[in-house]
Amino acid sequence: MSINLIAAVDKNLGLGKEGKLLLSIPEDMKLFKALTENNVVIMGRKTFDSLPSRKPLKNRINIVLSNNKNFHPEGVCTFSDKEKALEYAKSLKEDIFIIGGGEIYRQFARDAEVAFITYIDRDFGADVHFPDIFKKHEWKLESEEGPFDFEGIDYFFRKYKKISEKHS
Ligand SMILES: NC(=O)c1ccc[n+]([C@@H]2O[C@H](COP(=O)([O-])OP(=O)(O)OC[C@H]3O[C@@H](n4cnc5c(N)ncnc54)[C@H](OP(=O)(O)O)[C@@H]3O)[C@@H](O)[C@H]2O)c1
Structure with missing residues (x-):
């Protein structure tokens, strides 16, 4: 069992704009x-709302965090407490x-040991950002593939990978 962050970010760590993905x-x-x-998969309520037809992702257990106690979409486990x-x-x-x-990555970054990041070399003027964690010495780039091209x-x-404290 591992805890992983997975995100696509632009060159300013942008994640999304107006509730949607950048690309x-x-x-x-x-x-x-x-x-x-x-x-x-664990996500915030706003990310759930952005999924196609607001349906859970197939073949995955979907956990959604919301402070709204009446938020219970079908096929989703909802929690109002991050630790729970x-x-x-x-x-x-x-x-x-x-x-x-963004809110969810910020809260779970300390729990994760691996981050899968798709880095998109463009500035999309995002309004939600990934936390700036990779400058910290505890995170090390383990591998990189690319550059790949998508529409130029x-x-x-x-x-x-996060370096465990006993090794750093
Ligand atoms: N590029 C990528 O890889 C990627 C991935 C995912 C999302 N996105 C983009 O990111 C944007 C959404 O991010 P966001 O930061 O605005 O919202 P978010 O993190 O998806 O969701 C925030 C909501 O989650 C709930 N929440 C957060 N922490 C909680 C806690 N500790 N306890 C209970 N509920 C909690 C709250 O819901 P309530 O308001 O219901 O209380 C809060 O309003 C969209 O543009 C989306 O397209 C991009």
Whole structure:
């Protein structure tokens, strides 16, 4: 069981604008599906609202955080407490993927040990950002693939690992 962050960011760590993704890259979507399928995904209510037809992601256990006690969409486990959500996710014994958005990445960054980041080499003027965690010495770039091209825009698949305190 591992706890992973997974996100696509622009060159300013931008994640989204007006409640939507900045760009949808088919190869990135494929990687997202391959990594998260048959595992557990945790997201914020706003990210859930942005999913196609507001339906849970198929073949994954969907956990959504909301402070609204009346928020109970079908096929989703809802929590209003971050630690309780994480405790439940861990009890499922599958890998856990934190899938956003900005508020959720900020809260779970300290719990995660791996981050799968698709880096898109463009500034999209986002209004929601990924936390600036990779400058911290505890996160190390483990691998990078790319550049790949999508409609004239370069992007990279990066994997970061958190160095455990006893080794740093
Ligand atoms: N590029 C990417 O990889 C990526 C991935 C995901 C999302 N996004 C984008 O990010 C944007 C959304 O991000 P966001 O930061 O605005 O919102 P978000 O993190 O998706 O959701 C925020 C909401 O989650 C709930 N929440 C957060 N922490 C909570 C806690 N500790 N306890 C209970 N509820 C909690 C609250 O819901 P209530 O208001 O219901 O209380 C809060 O308003 C969209 O533009 C989306 O497209 C991008």
